[in-house]
Amino acid sequence: MTAVLPPVDAVVDAPITTPVMEAIDVVKDFPVTGGLFGRAIGQVHAVSGVSLHVNRSETLGIVGESGCGKSTFGRVMLRLITATSGTVKLGGRDTAEMPNKELRRRAQMVFQDPYASLNPRMTIGEVLAEPFLVHQGKKAKEVTDEVSALLTTVGLSAEHRSRYPHEFSGGQRQRIGIARALAVDPEVIVLDEPVSALDVSIQAGVVNLLEKLQDERGIAYLFIAHDLSVVRHISDRVAVMYLGKVVEIGTRNQIYDHARHPYTNALLSAVPIPDPAKEKSRRRIVLTGEVPSPIDPPSGCRFRTRCWKATDECAASEPPLVDVAGDGHSFACFHPE
Amino acid sequence: MPPLLQIEDLHVGFSTEDGVVQAVRGVDIAVEEGDVLAIVGESGSGKSVTALSVLGLHPKGRTTISGRVMWGDEDLVTASDERLRRVRGAEIAMIFQDPLSALNPVYTVGRQIMEMVRAHGDVSKSAAKERAIEMLGLVGIPQPRKRVDNYPHEFSGGMRQRAMIAMALSCDPKLVIADEPTTALDVTVQAQVLELLVDVTNRQGAAVMLITHDLGVVAGMANKVAVMYAGKVVEQAAAVDMFDEPSHPYTIGLLRSLPRVDADGDAQLIPIGGQPPSMLNPPAGCAFHPRCPIALREAGCDTVIPTLYHTPSELASGEVVDDPIHQHGAACWRRDEVAELLGTVRG
Numbered sequence: 001m002t003a004v005l006p007p008v009d010a011v012v013d014a015p016i017t018t019p020v021m022e023a024i025d026v027v028k029d030f031p032v033t034g035g036l037f038g039r040a041i042g043q044v045h046a047v048s049g050v051s052l053h054v055n056r057s058e059t060l061g062i063v064g065e066s067g068c069g070k071s072t073f074g075r076v077m078l079r080l081i082t083a084t085s086g087t088v089k090l091g092g093r094d095t096a097e098m099p100n101k102e103l104r105r106r107a108q109m110v111f112q113d114p115y116a117s118l119n120p121r122m123t124i125g126e127v128l129a130e131p132f133l134v135h136q137g138k139k140a141k142e143v144t145d146e147v148s149a150l151l152t153t154v155g156l157s158a159e160h161r162s163r164y165p166h167e168f169s170g171g172q173r174q175r176i177g178i179a180r181a182l183a184v185d186p187e188v189i190v191l192d193e194p195v196s197a198l199d200v201s202i203q204a205g206v207v208n209l210l211e212k213l214q215d216e217r218g219i220a221y222l223f224i225a226h227d228l229s230v231v232r233h234i235s236d237r238v239a240v241m242y243l244g245k246v247v248e249i250g251t252r253n254q255i256y257d258h259a260r261h262p263y264t265n266a267l268l269s270a271v272p273i274p275d276p277a278k279e280k281s282r283r284r285i286v287l288t289g290e291v292p293s294p295i296d297p298p299s300g301c302r303f304r305t306r307c308w309k310a311t312d313e314c315a316a317s318e319p320p321l322v323d324v325a326g327d328g329h330s331f332a333c334f335h336p337e
Numbered sequence: 338m339p340p341l342l343q344i345e346d347l348h349v350g351f352s353t354e355d356g357v358v359q360a361v362r363g364v365d366i367a368v369e370e371g372d373v374l375a376i377v378g379e380s381g382s383g384k385s386v387t388a389l390s391v392l393g394l395h396p397k398g399r400t401t402i403s404g405r406v407m408w409g410d411e412d413l414v415t416a417s418d419e420r421l422r423r424v425r426g427a428e429i430a431m432i433f434q435d436p437l438s439a440l441n442p443v444y445t446v447g448r449q450i451m452e453m454v455r456a457h458g459d460v461s462k463s464a465a466k467e468r469a470i471e472m473l474g475l476v477g478i479p480q481p482r483k484r485v486d487n488y489p490h491e492f493s494g495g496m497r498q499r500a501m502i503a504m505a506l507s508c509d510p511k512l513v514i515a516d517e518p519t520t521a522l523d524v525t526v527q528a529q530v531l532e533l534l535v536d537v538t539n540r541q542g543a544a545v546m547l548i549t550h551d552l553g554v555v556a557g558m559a560n561k562v563a564v565m566y567a568g569k570v571v572e573q574a575a576a577v578d579m580f581d582e583p584s585h586p587y588t589i590g591l592l593r594s595l596p597r598v599d600a601d602g603d604a605q606l607i608p609i610g611g612q613p614p615s616m617l618n619p620p621a622g623c624a625f626h627p628r629c630p631i632a633l634r635e636a637g638c639d640t641v642i643p644t645l646y647h648t649p650s651e652l653a654s655g656e657v658v659d660d661p662i663h664q665h666g667a668a669c670w671r672r673d674e675v676a677e678l679l680g681t682v683r684g
């Protein structure tokens with residue numbers, strides 16, 4: 001009997017760099033409580049076995065509609081929520097064995113609403129000094145230069161130090177949120193809908209800032225958003241989530257120009273394009289029905305209840321997420337486009 | 338034929354502790370029968386305030402309104418409360434962004450539609466219920482006879498917005514004002530709801546005034562568009578013309594800063610510099626001048642307020658028109674230089 005060896009090329013092409021951050025079969029269930037004693041009567045399967053990675057200097061976009069589990073996944077990655085099962089690795093090491101302080105120094109988060117994530121009673125200078133006090137044991141007086149440098153880096157001015165969060169506009173607050181994440185010089189930043197609360201003219205500036213910071217510092221971004229246009233602009237690779245699972249993942253062009261999963265195609269066809277001629281001539285895939293409950297997801301492929309290509313096979317077994325062509329483009333579908 | 342609705346020199350101010358917020362500062366907009374007119378702008382541009390003024394929905398006491406909102410022969414700004422109540426719903430209906438807060442959680446969806454129908458006509462309870470069922474069916478709610486007795490929380494977000502559309506159209510209004518009707522919805526649901534809105538209003542012969550910040554939605558839905566900035570209309574045109582030849586630096590700025598799903602991701606986004614102005618004390622002259630890349634003191638940008646200019650223009654049909662409603666206007670003193678700026682969008 002001869003063992004089947006992988007072709008030599010495949011071995012050579014295998015990535016030799018360790019991903020900055022990696023999720024391996026991450027699962028997060030939330031208990032649903034009810035009844036007299038508030039016992040668990042069910043589970044919300046928010047994230048159901050997600051595996052992906054992000055490299056240095058790379059942006060991985062995670063898109064999906066409300067309830068697909070993208071935000072929960074982002075929080076699980078940073079251990080803001082504990083995973084039910086699965087592993088999250090940071091620089092090749094399991095974060096479950098990492099002290100909180102180390103994890104927070106190496107991986108940071110930027111939230112959608114910067115106002116809610118900034119303490120209204122602290123000046124911006126105090127907010128930005130805090131990471132240095134916590135992680136480097138310095139005194140507030142010793143870090144004024146660092147704080148000024150951070151403010152300049154994100155396009156604000158050092159004079160803004162003594163102001164309070166309410167004195168800033170939405171775009172400026174998001175820049176402060178980014179500055180705070182940068183303070184510890186992290187390897188990876190999880191950004192959860194970082195620009196969706198901003199007007200488009202302001203949003204563009206924040207997106208450009210994120211791109212510039214990545215070029216300069218090689219930070220990896222996990223960019224979670226529902227806006228497919230922004231994600232196309234900022235991402236190197238994109239993962240599409242539906243009901244707790246990644247249904248398709250690939251490079252930006254693979255996803256946007258050569259999508260194989262029916263859900264990805266439906267999603268892309270629904271995004272309005274600011275061009276009347278294109279809008280009128282487009283064929284829109286209209287999905288019927290509603291997103292099923294994550295408490296009791298459909299058997300087999302979770303998208304099958306709304307899919308126009310679904311067959312008995314789709315209900316009987318779950319399509320695995322596979323890279324068919326070996327080009328890094330994986331999709332979970334028995335009947336790809 | 339006079340337009341269905343004509344807003345003339347509308348000014349709206351709100352008194353606050355810090356002074357008067359000049360939310361709308363002289364807006365002229367006309368909606369004709371069959372129109373889907375989009376009012377686009379960013380937060381604080383005055384687009385929603387303009388729409389709410391049509392139905393007199395601003396808090397009395399601290400609001401000052403001047404100008405005219407002509408609905409046929411009558412001015413709704415000076416209309417009595419009693420008259421406005423008759424107009425609301427029956428003649429001009431409104432759809433809000435968040436259907437959950439616009440629907441009463443303790444009454445069934447059907448009852449709320451019935452209430453609307455019965456408030457505006459001498460209709461029996463059973464006939465009103467039949468109308469509610471008919472309308473729910475029309476907006477694509479499955480099993481309307483059963484769902485009519487559901488409460489709002491039993492509907493999904495998309496279905497709630499469908500129910501709002503059903504309610505808005507239940508009295509056959511001539512105009513529907515939709516204020517960011519799909520902003521709270523997921524993109525696949527948004528596509529369905531917008532399509533439905535245009536389809537149903539078309540069938541019922543109602544015009545639509547669509548308030549939105551999304552230029553993609555404008556491109557797909559509207560035949561006319563008004564771009565607002567700092568309480569004024571800065572550009573007004575047929576939708577096709579505005580995308581074809583944006584003529585105000587602000588419109589061009591919006592298009593340049595917009596990431597597009599159909600564009601190669603490497604295209605550069607160009608943000609509009611600076612911040613939107615405070616409407617307590619808007620800049621003199623053209624309110625956009627502090628952020629405008631081609632503003633020029635000699636041209637009067639920072640001292641004199643520009644008006645929407647009008648030159649006869651050719652419609653898509655080939656017809657040449659010389660009345661303001663059908664022209665492509667841009668309120669800019671530097672319109673000759675705008676073409677150059679436009680070159681930078683097209684690259």
